[in-house]
């Protein structure tokens with residue numbers, strides 16, 4: 001039985017605008033995530049027509065209280081005091097019998113007072129990309145907002161071209177962003193800041209409640225979650241593309257899939273976003289950018305850390321100073337797991353040597369690690385991915401030596417297979433799915449989602465989804481699609 005709590009809507013009016021979604025002209029359901037709907041224990045209607053009405057916002061579920069959340073944010077380093085949900089509606093917060101709470105939000109559901117010049121809508125392409133990539137991230141084991149449904153609006157949206165419109169329904173343990181804190185901090189609204197921090201502690205970081213200073217503990221907990229998240233992104237080759245502070249969730253979940261992409265060949269400097277001219281959000285810069293974003297959060301929290309400003313600063317800086325070391329520790333652990341070795345200096349050095357060889361050979365990141373899982377018995381598919389056959393042979397020898405020193409080779413193989421996916425959402429596959437969907441055929445989209453639901457399994461019948469793009473298929477640029 002579905003239970004709406006809507007704790008965010010209980011916060012003061014300055015946190016949001018109460019506003020219903022704008023009805024869509026001709027709703028049509030594209031996909032419902034049945035597994036997630038079951039976990040949320042949603043009482044949903046049966047027919048596709050009724051579901052389409054729910055997942056475009058034409059019909060509200062009983063208990064929902066739609067709001068558009070206010071937030072600010074640093075976009076490419078520039079502070080923007082007023083952003084907010086310009087095309088999203090938080091329908092409410094549900095709690096299941098296990099006590100798990102989720103916020104449910106429509107995106108692409110029409111204008112709000114935060115829309116500025118925008119139309120409040122989303123084109124079909126970015127909706128498909130967000131659905132595919134966020135669900136793939138979940139299946140890969142990465143904290144992320146989830147995709148509950150997508151539905152077509154039956155209305156065109158006008159960008160450079162006329163495009164079909166759609167709405168994605170997302171679920172998350174919270175949609176509070178670093179930019180939400182910045183919204184109140186910039187306005188010097190300290191009581192609201194404290195209410196927001198209390199809300200986030202209650203919802204996302206409950207262990208902080210019992211600390212001597214819960215707000216310091218909150219900051220520590222957010223930093224730890226983000227350190228873990230950055231390690232996961234880097235070990236899977238994920239490039240978020242637009243790590244503005246308004247796209248950084250304090251829950252530690254990956255949020256706002258815009259011009260995101262997965263690496264195919266390993267390139268530490270990779271940038272896909274068409275608007276990231278300076279490479280601010282390049283692949284290997286992501287942990288540093290996150291440190292920057294967390295420094296923004298720390299600045300907002302200062303008045304809560306200590307009444308004395310100098311002491312507050314010292315406390316905040318001490319927390320922040322631990323971010324990169326924590327990230328490095330998580331990264332070392334995850335990277336060593338990928339090569340089946342304990343996370344000691346030797347394992348880390350071997351892993352980094354491998355990455356360097358991959359970078360110089362422009363080897364396919366995902367396939368190289370997956371092939372390494374079997375390289376003890378079948379080295380050829382692995383070494384074939386490298387241009388430098390002698391160097392990789394030496395590396396392989398050193399790795400095998402270390403592997404036999406550190407434990408059971410068979411156990412290492414099993415562990416490696418659960419750390420190195422065979423399937424990631426490859427950019428060219430997403431692009432192909434979007435192109436087909438725009439022509440009315442959703443089969444490739446559904447098939448892609450289904451393959452990516454089991455990324456660590458061998459799926460011989462879907463082997464083509466593991467293949468890197470051919471020369472003409474390579475996608476080098478992605479777009480925000482706003």
Ligand code: AMP
Nearest residue numbers: 083084085086087115118119120121482
């Ligand atoms: P994003 O680039 O999607 O993270 O969005 C940045 C800001 O622009 C947020 O405040 C969004 O709500 C707003 N925004 C993006 N696209 C639209 C749109 N089509 N209509 C209204 N607001 C939008």
Ligand code: MG
Nearest residue numbers: 246247255256
């Ligand atoms: Mg955003």
